[in-house]
Amino acid sequence: MFSVIICSIDPVKFSQILKHYQHLFGSEPSELIGIHDARSMAEGYNRGLARARGEFLIFCHDDIEFISPTDWLNRLKNHLAKFDMIGLAGTTKLVHPKWFQAGPPYIFGQVAHVGGIPKWPEPYGVTIYSTPSACVSGIQALDGLFIAVRRQVLERVKFDEKTFEGFNCYDIDFTFTAYLADFKLAVACDLPVIHQSRGKFNETWLRDAQKFLIKHASQLAPEKNRQFHWTNVAANTRDELVMRMLPSHVRSLL
Amino acid sequence: MFSVIICSIDPVKFAQIRKHYQQLFRGEPYELIGIHDAKSLSEGYNRGLAQAKGEFIIFCHDDIEFVSPGDWLARLKNHLAKFDIVGLVGTTKLVHGMWIYAGPPYIFGQVVHSGGTPDWPEQYRLEIFSTPAAVVRDIQAMDGMFIAVHREVLEKVKFDEKTFDGFHCYDIDFTFSAYLAGFKLAVACDLPVIHRSKGSMNETWLNAMKKFFVKYNTRLARAKKRRFAVTLMAVETKEELLELMLPQHVAKGP
Numbered sequence: 001m002f003s004v005i006i007c008s009i010d011p012v013k014f015s016q017i018l019k020h021y022q023h024l025f026g027s028e029p030s031e032l033i034g035i036h037d038a039r040s041m042a043e044g045y046n047r048g049l050a051r052a053r054g055e056f057l058i059f060c061h062d063d064i065e066f067i068s069p070t071d072w073l074n075r076l077k078n079h080l081a082k083f084d085m086i087g088l089a090g091t092t093k094l095v096h097p098k099w100f101q102a103g104p105p106y107i108f109g110q111v112a113h114v115g116g117i118p119k120w121p122e123p124y125g126v127t128i129y130s131t132p133s134a135c136v137s138g139i140q141a142l143d144g145l146f147i148a149v150r151r152q153v154l155e156r157v158k159f160d161e162k163t164f165e166g167f168n169c170y171d172i173d174f175t176f177t178a179y180l181a182d183f184k185l186a187v188a189c190d191l192p193v194i195h196q197s198r199g200k201f202n203e204t205w206l207r208d209a210q211k212f213l214i215k216h217a218s219q220l221a222p223e224k225n226r227q228f229h230w231t232n233v234a235a236n237t238r239d240e241l242v243m244r245m246l247p248s249h250v251r252s253l254l
Numbered sequence: 255m256f257s258v259i260i261c262s263i264d265p266v267k268f269a270q271i272r273k274h275y276q277q278l279f280r281g282e283p284y285e286l287i288g289i290h291d292a293k294s295l296s297e298g299y300n301r302g303l304a305q306a307k308g309e310f311i312i313f314c315h316d317d318i319e320f321v322s323p324g325d326w327l328a329r330l331k332n333h334l335a336k337f338d339i340v341g342l343v344g345t346t347k348l349v350h351g352m353w354i355y356a357g358p359p360y361i362f363g364q365v366v367h368s369g370g371t372p373d374w375p376e377q378y379r380l381e382i383f384s385t386p387a388a389v390v391r392d393i394q395a396m397d398g399m400f401i402a403v404h405r406e407v408l409e410k411v412k413f414d415e416k417t418f419d420g421f422h423c424y425d426i427d428f429t430f431s432a433y434l435a436g437f438k439l440a441v442a443c444d445l446p447v448i449h450r451s452k453g454s455m456n457e458t459w460l461n462a463m464k465k466f467f468v469k470y471n472t473r474l475a476r477a478k479k480r481r482f483a484v485t486l487m488a489v490e491t492k493e494e495l496l497e498l499m500l501p502q503h504v505a506k507g508p
Contacts, residue, residue, distance in 0.1 A: 104382055104485050105501040120481050128358055130485075132386035132503050227376070227488040231384075233358045234481040247346075247359040249386050 002030040003054030007044035008062035009036060017062045024072050030054070041144070042159035042170040049154060056080055057154060060146040063196035067112070067242050075190050076148060079135050084183035085149050085175065087142030088193055089129055094140040094176055095223035097169050097212040098201070100129065102221065103228040108136040109187040111145065112194045112241050122234035124194070124241050129230055131189035131250050139185035144171025145195050153183050163215060168208040173215065180219060192245035194238075256284040257308030261298035262316035263290060271316045278326050284308070295398070296415035296424040303408060310334055311408060314400040317450035321366070321495050329444050330402060333389050338404045338437040339429060341396030342447055343383060348394040348430055349477040351423050351466035356475065357482035358383070362390040363441040364499055365399070366448040369488070376488035378448070378495060383484055385443035385504050393439035394475075398425025399449050407437050417469060422453075422462035427469070434473060446499035 004021055008014040014034055021032055033051055038044025045059050066072050079086045089109035093102040100107045107129040117125035130136075157178045164170040179185050199205075235241045258275055262268040268288055275286055287305055292298025299313050320326050333340045343363030347356040354361055361383040369376045384390075411432045418424040433439050453459075467474075489495055 104487060105385070105498055105504070117481070117483075122481060128384075130384070131359065132384075136503075138502075224494075226494075229483060229486045231358050231382075231485045232481075232483045236478070236480070240478075240480070244357075244359060248392075249390075250359070 001054040002028065002056045002058060003052035004030065004032045004058040004060065005035065005045055005048030005052060006032065006060060006062050007035045007038040007041055007048075010062060013062040017064070020065055024066060024069050026073070028073055040161055040165045040170065041167050042161035042164045045159045045170075046161055049158075055151050056148060057151060058146070058148045059144065061144070061195070061197075064145055065194045067192045067194055067238050068246060072191060075134070075188065079186060079188050080148060080150065082135070082184075083137070083186040084153050085142070085147060085178055085185045086188050087139070087147050087175065087185070088145060088188060088191060090139045090142035090175070090185070090187045092136070092138045092140060093221045094172070095221045097172055097209040099141045099143055099172055101223065103226055104130060104230065107230070108132070108139070109189060110192070110245055112192065112235075112245065113198060114194055114196050117232045117234055120234050122236055124235040124238070126233050126235065126241055126244055127230055128233065134188070134190040134250055136187045136189065137184065139187050140176060140179045141172045142175040142185060142187065146193065147171065147175065153178050156181055157183070163211050164208055166204055166208050168205045169212045173212060176216060176219075189250050190246065192242055194241070255308040256282065256310045256312060257306035258284060258286045258312040258314065259289065259299055259302035259306060260286065260314060260316050261289045261292040261295055261302075264316060267316040271318070274319060278320060278323050280327070282327055294415055294419045294424065295421050296413035296418050299413045299424070300415055303412075309405050310402060311405060312400070312402045313398065315398070315449070315451070318399050319448045319450075321446040321448060321492055322500065326445060329388070329442065333440060333442050334402060334404065336438075337389070337391070337440040338407050339396070339432055339439045340402045340442050341393070341429065341439070342400050342442060342445060344393045344396030344429065344439070344441045346390070346392050346394060347475045347477065348426070349475050351426055351463040353395045353397060353426055354383070355479070356477055357480060358484070361484070362386075362393070363443055364446070366446070366489070366495060367452055368448070368450055374488070376490055378489040380487040380489050380495065380498060381484055382487070385499075388442070388444040388504055388506065390441045390443065391438070393441050394433045395426045395430040396439060396441065398428075400447065401425065401429065407432050410435055411437070417465050418462060420458050420462055422459045423466050427466060430470065430473075443504050444500060446495060
């Protein structure tokens, strides 16, 4: 069984994501646990976890949508049969509390955004960090927009609500801690997703990033301050997004 | 045996590339044919081909340099054992006389250009179109900076010197013709290269594009034009280039 845990303070978004997961799971047994008064993401997720009964736990934002829903469950199960933790974007070399700071060729996955690429007129856009195949192994940390986890991981690793009292860095801390505890993390490239919001790297982020560094600095790979741009592609429709995000080398055989 | 055919009007560049191939081939039998008065690249390559004795023919520019010369030959031979034509950057979906116009996820390979200019102060500008593995199959057209070809291809497909009488589009025409004739094209991602020049777009380029459309109008994939940006990295040393261009999933071989 799957337990989906979502922190949401927006009833409209919450009812949308609830409906979306009903569609994604179909007849597959699942429960959705909403936390509507989380003091922090870490606290909310730990609280949801205490109630969850599933063998697989999903922690995700309330503003995502998978755009290839019919094959979503099979692909996800397929990945969870091989890995302890699956995300949609992450790195094989964590150098910084921003997971993508190492740059190519160490960053993997892809995420589409509503509103497109900043300054481009098209309504949609996808950022492709790198999608060499359906699933990328050797991952050290994952973005928290969607993380699917086997229960056994959570018996050893929890969200650190003591250190991360806000809404940032809880994901990098959780996934990196699991990586350090020898769990197998992977990025799924074949679960195309649209995210309505983008990460904000503001003052609050900076505070959490400092805490992250105090906790993990000695475990991070050395950082080279290299300028880079990642791959962006614009799209006019969702169908175009699906086409761009699932070329034949990314689509796994089911 | 390999025959390398190079059109060059610059004695300094020609001496450099000649020396570079000596290093690349070491004990392997090969010949290098210089054409120093080509009327067009097509004409020059066809003339060189008439003299060439090799089983494998390489057509390349005089201003490229492979960054990992020690394993270059073994990797190239490996690819040529499986494919009829091997290049360094190209597309699985040709929509235009410019191979890159289909955008991600249909464009593959990687190339380094020189920096050290006001808008790119770092030494190198690494462009990664997509490098999912050591080699990418199902390619329809490739850039002409370097193309390695089985002789049998050249018995059926030649450079079209009647149509492309300049220095543009000869490469897309040649590789796409070979693709349409049923030959197997591939992009090698594990032969990191520095290309010292970039294509220029001017009136003669536009003319070549027109001729290309007239010749292939019905054979090109239909595609809507969408904005895209490819992965770019600022790099200072060749050692860094090797690290960034040959990550594990690219270097490990097909």
